[in-house]
Structures are given as structure tokens and as C-alpha cells.
Amino acid sequence: MAGIVQKxxxxxxxVGKELKRxxxxxRKELTRYTITVLTTVLFIVLFFTVIDLGLSWVIETFxxx
Numbered sequence: 632m633a634g635i636v637q638k639x640x641x642x643x644x645x646v647g648k649e650l651k652r653x654x655x656x657x658r659k660e661l662t663r664y665t666i667t668v669l670t671t672v673l674f675i676v677l678f679f680t681v682i683d684l685g686l687s688w689v690i691e692t693f694x695x696x
Contacts, residue, residue, distance in 0.1 A: 656664065
């Protein structure tokens with residue numbers, strides 16, 4: 632049991648050390664990245680919505696005949 636506690640403590644210690652080495656984005660970069668992600672997600676949602684509606688229309692048209 633003591634080995635697990637030591638390994639867990641060492642793990643979190645290493646996590647803390649790594650987080651200090653991370654190059655965090657500044658406010659301007661973070662805003663730009665957020666806008667990029669949201670725009671990309673919106674585009675993908677719209678794209679798949681159009682594809683879904685188109686395929687639904689095609690399937691409904693063939694099933695009615």
C-alpha cells in the first residue's frame with residue numbers, strides 16, 4: 632500500500648514540474664484560438680446538417696415512390 636502512495640505522490644510531483652514547463656498562450660493568442668475552434672465547429676455542424684438533410688430528402692423521395 633505504501634508503494635502506491637509513493638508512486639501517486641511522485642506522479643503528481645512530476646505533473647507539477649511539467650506544468651511549470653508548459654508555454655501557456657497569452658490572452659490574445661487564446662482569443663484567436665478560441666475563435667478558430669468555434670468557427671471550425673460551426674462550419675462542421677452546418678456541413679453535416681446540410682448533408683443529413685440532403686440524404687434524408689433523397690431517402691424519403693425514393694421511399695415514397
